[in-house]
Amino acid sequence: MANLNGIICIHKPQDFTSFDVVAKMRGIAQTRKAGHAGTLDPMATGVLPIFFGNATKACDIMPDDTKCYIADFRLGIQTDTYDIWGKEISNQQSSVTLRQIEDKLNLFRGKISQVPPMYSAVQVNGQRLYDIARQGLTVERKARTVTVDSLKLLAFDEKNQCGKLEISCSKGTYIRSICHDLGQELGCGATMTGLVRTRAGVFTLDDCITLEQAQQCADKQDFSAVLLDTEKIFDRLPKIKLNEIQSRKFINGMRLDLNRVYHTENSGFHAVFDNRKRFMGLASLDFDKMELVIEKMFLERESF
Helix, strand or coil: CCCEEEEEEECCCCCCCHHHHHHHHHHHHCCCCCEECCCCCCCCCEEEEEEHHHHHCCCCCCCCCCCEEEEEECCCEEEEECCCCCCCEEECCCCCCCHHHHHHHHHHCEEEECCCCCCCCCEEECCEEHHHHHHCCCCCCEEEEEEEEEEEEEEEECCCCEEEEEEECCCCCCHHHHHHHHHHHHCEEEEEEEEEEEEEEEEHHHHEEEEHHHHHHHCCCCCCCCCCCCHHHHHHCCCCEHHHHHHHHHHHHCCEEEEHCCCCCCCCCCCEEECCEEEEEEEECCCCCCCEEEEEEEEEEHCC
């Protein structure tokens, strides 16, 4: 099977770690050069972009790192992991109303301070918190600032004290913590009972396929219908188009004279395309030296 270069979005199934999915896709696509962006907890499902070949260079530089989730929660229950799969710490009757929840949600909108759960990959003194937690220990964690762009209560069943939230947030936001902290504010405790990531950057559930569908593509030796171009990640960046001579210089690592390249005055990364409209890579603008500076190259030199 030809080497893949691009992105395949997988609808991650429950009980798989993100690395499990990467390992599975390496086997399906018969390649070792694969990675993912935006780790999902094992119990969560939803959008998990898998990067192949040269696209793996983009794993850590997605310009839009906003995530969207649908989270289910239940009031009255608290667990050590902040989700229903953890060890139950307390279970009490609650009689919270929809209005009471709506009143508290504003505390979790905008820039908020959030303490990561003990069962998380955050490191303290070189150790993962979940490794410390599995020893039955608890350590002090520093609060971190995260951004919740949108938080909506989609449903709430007052009889069963369970509901559903829609959350759009920045990278590093723990949805389990939002559910837990909401319960603390309501005075009854809460735990997350389900989580689906509906968007990761520019990718949505509509872009996703299942692992079974990926295997079907492998059986046919044809991923063309599901392989997304790397440039999709950078759709919103300003674009620079080079002529043939400039393209050859760029692919060989040479800086280009900005005076000879049409560009915007925007700072930050620009998406660079060659004279054949192929995505080449990312560049920044050095206005002091008036040069176009290569930051990441995605197009292979052999293609010229």
